[in-house]
Every structure is written in structure tokens, then in C-alpha cells.
Amino acid sequence: MLNISGLNNGVVIDHIKAGEALNLYDYLDLDRYPGCIAIIKNAKSSKMGRKDIIKIEGTPEDIDLNMLAVVSESATINIIRGGILEEKKSPVLPEVIKDIFKCKNPRCITSIEQELPHIFTLTDKKTRTYRCRYCEQAFKVN
């Protein structure tokens, strides 16, 4: 088995559905994070069979980890401090998501004005429904 050394301080995004880590890397815009990041694909998991993991060294304060609730429902967040697990978090759906998804309504103003940001506001937590800020088209996240 491949060994990746443990984190002393950082964040481990665990239980990512196998094959989704690279998408998450893009969604979270981790490319602009200056610290060390390890992506582990297809790790063995008793719960999921196979899973992906992302380890981020340091404190990624500018990264909105709640976005995980939108793009990867199964993902969990482990905060590591001084080499020990300090906190386990489940991401909560953010009130607003920006430029993660595009509005699919062909009648929406964003369909002709490409420079507009695609902004969705959470309207129903239970059904995980967002609505486009402009045309109010409903959009359910998985």
C-alpha cells in the first residue's frame, strides 16, 4: 500500500466518492492554495468500498469547505492540529454558491451574457434545492 505521511496541521477531506477527488480539487479551487496537497484515489474503505481522500497541509482559510456539501455529499472534513484529530465536521449546504454550476434555463439572462456570475441561493435545505438568482430556476444538488 502506498504510504503518505500523516499531517501535523491541516485538513483531511475524507469519504469522497471514488473518482471524484479531481473534480473536487477544481470545485474548491485548490489550485490557488499555496500549501502542500495530496490526492489519494481509490483508497480502501470499509464503508464505501473505495474512496478518494484529499489532504491539505496548513490552514486553508480561503477555501470554502462547505462547498463540499454541494459537490460531494458523502465527504467529511477532519481538522488535524498538532498531529491529532481535533475536530470532525460535516459540511453544511452554503446559502449561496457561485460559479460552480451553470444555470440550465435557456431563457435565463446568463445564457446570453457570458460574463455574469452564475449565482444560486439555497431555497429548500430538505430537498437540497437552489434557485438561480436571476431567473429563479430550481436546481437540485445531489
Added chain:
Amino acid sequence: MRHLISPLDFNVEETNSLLDLAEKIITDPSAFKNVCNGKKLATLFYEPSTRTRLSFEAAMLNLGGSVLGFSSADSSSAAKGESVADTIRVISSYADICAMRHPKEGAPMVASQYSRIPVINAGDGGHNHPTQTLTDLLTIKQLKGRLTDLKIGLCGDLKFGRTVHSLISSLSRYEGISFVMISPEELKLPDYIKHEVLEEKGIPYKEVTNLEEVMPDLDVLYMTRVQRERFFNEEDYIRLKDIYILDKKKMAHAGKDMLVMHPLPRVNEITTEVDDDPRAVYFKQAEYGVYVRMALILTLLEMEVQ
């Protein structure tokens, strides 16, 4: 600075004040004839509309103001590819208030984010048409004397009909309202309005396909046109367009005080023989549209009238 983008941008108290002001204008229009002297309304109409644009222009002229604008995207900078944001930034220097109609949903909302003058949504695709809703509310209030304890029948295209969606959301804020939805299966009210508005607020409603059966119980029958421009498929439009036609024979089923309303333009969903029936108030409704837009302009420009 306030804008009017969605019919729910004004709460019930604000809506009632605006309707009160409109009623004052109806009572004494001459008292308002010079209130907007020196003020300019820009009508930015990216798609054709006769009624709404002229109604806005008449409203501003009645208040002593003046109007400028364009009436199709072809005669505006949009044809050259200018964005809504850039257009409104420029228009903000030319006018004091603007009314925008756009075929794309959310365009007036984008405009309001970049505007230095109040923006009124004069219809954005199949989405919102808040001044039509205010017109409808004023019509009901004037002719029924109340906006509470009413059974409202909505007939025709309830799927794409934005006026219907907005009217449901607005009237649901008043006490004692119930709805009867009359439409074919294909044009039923979208589920999200049923769930998020009607069921959420516990508003009684039923869905039927037969118009005559429910007419005797209605206080208001709101007819709509099946709109060709909302269909991607011409075949569906042709199949559904003539499904409900209100004629003299059907009107015999209605109570003597039931109002027949229609946002206009009408095609053939109400036969012309109904026009002389005192219960047919759709032309009166169009007239009220001018008064409500006058009240709206005054409200958004924060003009006080002594």
C-alpha cells in the same frame, strides 16, 4: 433607492399603500398632473409590447413627466452586443427612472445591480411581470372592494403564464383567499408553486379541467392566453391554444358579481360577445394599469403629493 423586480419586493403594507395612492389618483387625477415635471422615464423594451410600454408612457405623461427609450432590441445597442449592465449604466445618466422589458429572465434584476436609477421590471420572459400583478390587485380591490375572502379561478395556461404565478404569490399574502386552477394536464400550475406558495401557506386550492362546473362559485375568473412564444414546439401550441374559450353560454354559469379578468392581449380565449357583459372587466383592468404605474413611479421616485 428601491427597484421593483419581483411582485413580492413590496410587502403587504407597501403594496396596500401603493394601491391606496393609485385609488387617490383615480379619484382626482388632475391633482397629479404636474407632479413629475422635469422627470424622465426611460422605457427599455428589448421585445415588442404595445400595452405595457404605452401604459408606462401614459403614466409618466399623466404625471407631467417625459419619456424616452426604445421598443425593440434591434433598435438598441443590444443588437451590437452591449450588455444589460453597460446599457443601464449609460441610461442612468439620461433618465430618472426606467422600465425594462427583456425576453431573458432575470435581465431587469441584473440591471438593478448596476443602475443608479430605480428599475421597474416590465416583464422578463416567462418569469415576472410585477406591474401586471399590481394592476390585477388594483382591479380586484376597486371592483370587489377588498383583497380578502375571495375565490379566484385561474384558467388557461397556468404552466407558463407568469401573470398567474405572480398573482397567486401576491394574493396568497391576504386572508381568506382560495384558488381554483382550471387547465389541461399539460399546462397545469408548476409543482414548485403549489409546494412553495400554496401548501407552505396552507392556502386552499383545487385543480380541475372543466371550466363551467366551477364558474358558479367564483368571485373572479382570471383568463389567460396560451402564448406561442413560450413554446419550443409549435405542435404543442396548436394543440392547446383553443382549449378554453369563454363565451356567452359559459358566462350563464357565472354568478352575477363574478369578474372576468384577462391581462390582454386576448386572441380568441374570450369571444367578443362577452365584452358587453358588465362582468367582463378586462378593458377596465388595462385602464387601471395606468393608474397603478403612476402610483409606482411616484413611490419609487419618492415623490410626495400634498
